[in-house]
Amino acid sequence: MLDFVYQSGWGAFGVLLLFQIPFLVVFLTIVFRKAYVNTAPSAISDSSVARWRSSWLALAIALFLIINLASIKFFPAVYSARAAASGVAVTDVTVDAQSWYYDMSAQEFEAGKPVRFNAQSLDTVHGFAVYHPDGHILFTMMLIPGVGRSSLIYTFDEPGTYKVRCLEYCGMSHHEMSDEIIVTASAS
Numbered sequence: 001m002l003d004f005v006y007q008s009g010w011g012a013f014g015v016l017l018l019f020q021i022p023f024l025v026v027f028l029t030i031v032f033r034k035a036y037v038n039t040a041p042s043a044i045s046d047s048s049v050a051r052w053r054s055s056w057l058a059l060a061i062a063l064f065l066i067i068n069l070a071s072i073k074f075f076p077a078v079y080s081a082r083a084a085a086s087g088v089a090v091t092d093v094t095v096d097a098q099s100w101y102y103d104m105s106a107q108e109f110e111a112g113k114p115v116r117f118n119a120q121s122l123d124t125v126h127g128f129a130v131y132h133p134d135g136h137i138l139f140t141m142m143l144i145p146g147v148g149r150s151s152l153i154y155t156f157d158e159p160g161t162y163k164v165r166c167l168e169y170c171g172m173s174h175h176e177m178s179d180e181i182i183v184t185a186s187a188s
C-alpha cells in the first residue's frame with residue numbers, strides 16, 4: 001500500500017510538499033490578513049516597510065526552493081529510487097526486528113554495491129538505524145508492526161564495521177538493541 005510514495009522521487013517530493021503546504025498557508029494568511037484586515041493606525045510608516053516586504057517574501061520563497069532542491073537527493077526515498085533506477089544489481093537483505101535484537105539475512109556487504117534493506121518489526125515499534133564507523137548516522141528506518149516490510153537502498157562507500165541501533169524507544173532493553181554490519185573493500 002502506498003508503495004509509489006516510497007519508491008519514486010516524485011512520491012517523496014509530494015510527501016515533502018504535503019507536509020509544508022499547511023505552514024505556507026498559515027504564513028501567507030498571517031502576512032496578508034495583517035496587511036489588509038488590520039487597518040488600525042500604525043506608528044510605522046507603511047511605505048517604508050512595503051518596499052522591503054515583497055523582497056523578504058521573495059527571499060524566503062527562494063531560500064525554501066533552493067534548500068529543498070539542494071537537499072532532496074539526501075532524502076532516503078529519493079536516493080533509494082535513484083539506486084533502483086540505475087540498473088545496477090541490488091543485493092536484497094531481510095531485516096526482522098524484535099525485542100530486542102535484529103535478525104538479518106546477511107550482515108556482510110561489499111563497498112560500492114547497493115543493498116536493499118527490507119525491514120519489518122515482528123512485535124512493537126523499532127528503529128533500524130545504521131551508523132558509519134566514525135559514528136555519524138547514515139539512515140534510519142522506523143519499523144511499525146503490522147504494515148509489512150518497508151525497504152530502503154543504501155550503498156556503503158567505505159569498508160569498516162558499521163553499527164546498527166534502534167532509535168525508537170521499544171521497552172526495557174531498548175538501549176541494548178544493536179548489531180553490526182561489516183563492509184568489505186570492493187572486489188572490482
Ligand SMILES: [Cu+2]
Pocket residue numbers: 126127166167168169170171174175177
Ligand atoms: Cu528500541
